[in-house]
Structure formats: structure tokens, C-alpha cells
Amino acid sequence: MNSIRDNKERIGTLALIMTGGLGRAGRTALIGRYGSAGGVLSAPKGELSGGFGLSAASLEALVGGKSFESAAKEFEAALILGVKILFPFDDGWPPALKDSGIAPEVLYVKGEFHPSDFFSVAIVGSRRATAYGLEAAGFIASELGKMGVATVSGLARGIDARAHRASLDAGARTIAVLGNGLATCYPSEHRRLAEEIADGRGSVVSEFPLDTPPDRYTFPRRNRIIAALSLATVVAEAGDKSGALITARFAADEGKEVFAVPGPIFSKTSAGVHSLIKSGAKLVHGVSDIVDEIAYLAGWAGAVSPSRDAQAAGGGVSAAGASAVPLEPEEKRILDELKKVSSGVSIDSLENATGIQAGELSGLLVGLEIKGVIRALPGKHYAAASAV
Template sequence: MATVVESWLRLAAVPRLGAKSLSKILSSHPPQSLLTLSDNEMLALGLTQAQLHAFRYPDETMIEKCLAWEDAPHKHILTLADQRYPYLLKHITSAPPLLFVEGDPNVLSTPQIAIVGSRHASADGLSLAHEFAYQLVHHELTVTSGLALGIDGRAHRGALDRKGRTIAVLGSGLDNVYPSRHRRLAEEIKDNGGALVSELWPWSPPKPAFFPKRNRIISGLSTGVLVVEAALKSGSLITARLALEQGRDVFALPGTVNNPHAKGSNGLIKQGAFLVESVEDILEQVGTLAGCAINHQLDVMQAQVLQEELPFPELLANVGNEARCVDVLAELCDQPVHEIMMQLLELELQGVVTAAPGGYIRTRRG
């Protein structure tokens, strides 16, 4: 049988499988169990014949390349079922089923502020991006951006100069860092407690269509988005719009009226974004979501210890926040149903799992 990661890779490779269809599939079947379903059962989940064929007969070379990529040091493939998958991102409407990560995957669950802006920023804009990033990491926040020229690069640099953590979300595969001018910066990010992130296959080249999609990950990872100098039609405004749709706070630095690269950020302020003059203006607003991220990070850090202390670690590894029925758990654990029922009863008595509509879920203690 395929491994868990291989099953997710198969599912992620299915063409034109939208977020709604993916959510419907995952609500009833983990990817590994899909391989046991009949064609009619798969089609009933909403797949087309072409999508079913793509899942049944994937490009094995591509999957093997991904698995070999993950075997290298400091490279990780996080699935939606992985405890290290960042909590805030997991709960956006179009959460990517896979994240390819180089560096420390745990940094993705730290409280983050995204800093985005123009690739053709003014000297003042570049200086402010650096200064705000420098101050934010001083307050134990991680700075997230897109590794682009201009504001993004200066934000990453500001975080590194204060020896803080920063995350770069790429619009290309991680083996094709773009822009090439920032390859050394990308190495510094990985080497100093940060991470590079992409939902694309590692060998994917940069394409214009990839960058708007990557912006939803930048905002989805973050508790708030700070826009520094954005033109009226720019990727930064796309990120700000996505942030609002995801329930994140949007902050903007005001610019002079004769600066064309400030018209977008000034427009955001007119539309209700928080006008920011200092880092304190941001810190006052982000407490609740940051607290969620901190609590999740603690859960991730403690998970391994708790797993060792609690019985039936294999079963626990397959019980999460979404209900799973006993039959699915028995299949995933390769154990008889009656054995799984006994184990679930013991875990329920310990307050680790609880019965829910459709199966069992973990409790806070679990």
C-alpha cells in the first residue's frame, strides 16, 4: 500500500481538483483509504473519469522525485493531516493540500506578520520595510513575505539583521528560487531558523499565474498583513484582499500623494485598513490571532512528548480534529475493528479522544 505522503502526492497531482471538491473528499476519506475504493465510489465523490485515471495511474517518476527530494536534509513535505501543518493556513478556504518546506517547518506555526509591497519601491519605502521587520522580530513575531525584489527582500533582510525568523513563500518550486538575485538571501533564511515554502512541485519554474496563488499562502500564514508602498494594480493589493477574506487584519503605511507606488496603500487606508505609524500600532491589533498561533505551536512542540506518554500512538496519529469512523481507523492502523474499539474506549476514558458525529476526534488534552 502507498505511504501516507505518497497518497497525498497522488491526490495533489489530480488536475483541476478545486478546494471544494478536495474538501468533500477529505471529509469522508483520508487519501490513503481512497486507493481501496472502487471506481464507482470514487466517481461518487465528485471525480471525473479523467481525474480518477490521474489518481489511479499517476506519474510515478514525479512522485519518486518528490519522495527523494524530501529525503534530503532539512526538506519536508507537510500534508493537511500533518501536525506541523500551520493552523491558521489550514483553516482558509483554499488551503493547499501539500506544502514543500526547506528549513524549520515549526516556524510556520509561529505568530507572523506579512510585509508586502512594491518591487519598485522608493528609498523611503525600502527603509521602512527594513525597519518594521527589524522591530517586529524584536517582539517575537516572524516576518513573512514573498522573496520578491523591493519591499519583500528588504523585509526579509530586516528580520535577519535583527537575528529574527522570516519565512519566504515562493511562486516557484523550491529548487528554482526566483528571483535568482535572491538565492543567497534564501539560503540565509533557511540557515537562520526560517523557512522557504511553496505549494508547487520542487522543480516548477516561476510562472505569472503562480504568484497571485502564492499570495493567499502569505496572508493565510499570517495574523496580519502590512502593505508598504503598493501601486493601484499590484500583487500586494491582491494579498490585502485575500487577507480580508481570510479574516486577517490589514495594515498600511501612508505615502505622499505624488508617489505613484503609494496610491494603492493610501487607497487601502481609505477603505478601512489600519493606518500604521509605528510597530506598536500593529501589536495592539494582532493579539487574538497571534495567541491562536502560539497555542498551536505549543501543541506541536508537545505532541511528540504526549504521544510517548499516551497508549496506542498509532491510533492517536490517525485521530485528529475531523471525525473519523472506526472502520477507517481500523483500516489505517491495519487492526481489527474490535481492537480499535477497545483502544478508543480506553483513550476516551483518559479524556484523550471523544465520540463525535461521524466518528472520533481528539480532545484538547489529546
């Protein structure tokens, strides 16, 4: 426990996030002024009282140590539960969230993120799904799983649970994003499913403090993380007021593809899906409609070998087989640059040398790492695998 409390910057970061009445903009401004979360917590009360939107109670909690103490206890409780608390500055932060405009400030994680999780597709839909909707969600998740593509969903009844289960049955990974804290599982009947996911098959995540109960405000926030973690979102079945439509909107706002599975014209649980199609979502007739539309996904699925499960567990193809992995022209440009410097190259230097924009470059680097031809080094540097 003492080692947790010794990490004052991590505790301080969580303390600022957990402080009521202090929004994200206020936290960013405070850290920008004082250089770190620890600097904020050490600042004189008089300096913090103006211009940052802090209420009197919030200000007292910060300077009086109550916020820090609450955050320290949260870390200790997470340790007992086997939950990791990640921030954007952590090496384990999901690559898909690094350039997202809707990423959370913190993630509670049970299980593990894997580099291959970058190549994931969200499958969402109605809690009160029909047999048709369940079959469609299961089929899509299963076929994607056979290609090594992970799924992301919300562990809810209906479509979500079917997608998670189909991915697991296909030997693939899956990520469950909850609308409550990880101290409890909601719905409770999916506890065993959540445990199976977290036990080496994916991760169960939330942005909410451990004891946060689910409510009508937490689920829309949860939905944006589902969209942010995925390369695309598939709505398998949804009525015209389904929360799955919120996920689709977040995905579209992020510039990501939205796919929709058409249903019977008389089915109320397909009304929302049909509205999405009329608004420009791509109709799904088969899994190839999804994979072929996304260059990253097509490249990943095409490179996955029959030893996919071993890759997912170990993090890439063998060194002996790396030279046989097909590379896109952009990937070859990156690899050529890395081969010039055996000690590693920073992302900024790679961006300048290759002319590939940061967002696209991050995705390409993840793909190359998974293919086993490059290695990530400390300090966000990369090197060719042969040089490591």
C-alpha cells in the same frame, strides 16, 4: 527511498493533489467516500468514473498507478533537496493554517516552522520600491523582530527582500512564501537569502510541486498563503496595481487586520496604499500601531524576554521562569483546566470546559506552549508543563 514508498497514504494524498482535472472539492468527496487517499487509489475504475469530475486521462492515471508513481518520485526528489512535504494532518502543519479558509492542501517546506511563527506579521509591497518604501519596510521588520515577532513575505525584489533581510539582521525569524516550486529560487539573486532563511532562521515554503516555474497565475495563489500565515498584513508601499493589494484583500477576507504605510501624495508607488487606507486599512505611523491592535501579538511581544533568541531556538521559557510569565485571564482558565488532568486534555474538551471558541483557543494554546507553561502531547492533547 523504500521508506518513502512504504508510506502509501502520504504518497496517495499527494497523488490526488497532483492529478490534473481533479479539484479540491472532488478530492474531498473522493476521500470522504473511500475513507482515505489509499482507499481512493484502490477503488475500482468504474466507481471513480462518475460524479467526481475526473477526465478520462486523469482517471487512467489514478487507477493505472501513474499518479502514485509521480507522487512517489516527488517525495524522493524532495528528500534529496532537503524539502519536507507537509499536509494538514501532520503535526508540523503551521497552527495559523489550521482554521484558515484559504489554506493550501500541501506545503513544501525548506527549513522549519516553529510555534513562535504563529506570532507573525506579513510585510509586502512593490518590487520597484523607492528608498522610502525600503526604509519603512526595513524599519518595521526590524522593530517587530526585536519584539520576537516573525515576518512573512514573498522573497520578491524590493519590499519583500528588505523585510526578510531586516528580520534576519534583528535576530528574528522570517518565512518566505514562493510562487514557484522549491527546486529553483526565484528571483535567482535571492538564492543566498533563501538559504540563510532556511538554515535555522525560518522557512522557505511553497504549495507548488518542486519543478513548477513562476508565472502570473502562481503569484496570486502565493499571496493568499502569505496572508493566511500571518496575524496581520502590512503594505509598506504599493502602486494601484501591485500584487501586494491581493495579499491585503486575502487578509481582510480572513478577518485579519490590514495596515498601510502612507507615502508622498505624488508617488505612484503609494497610490495603492492610499486606496487601502481610504477603504479602512489602518494607517501605520509606528510599530506600536500594529502590535497594540492585535491582542495575541501584544501579549506575545510583552512576554518576550531578552532571551528571545534562545526561546526561538528552544521553544519556550525555562521551567524555572514559567511561573513568572504574565498570563491573560483566558490563558489562566486554560491552564487551570490542564492542571486538573495530568495525562493531558484534548482541544475539544478544553473548548467545552473553558467556553473559548476553537479558533481563539488554538492561538492561546500556541502562546502558552511558547511561554513554556504547557506542552503539546500526541493526538492534539495538551498538559500543564509541571505535569509532563
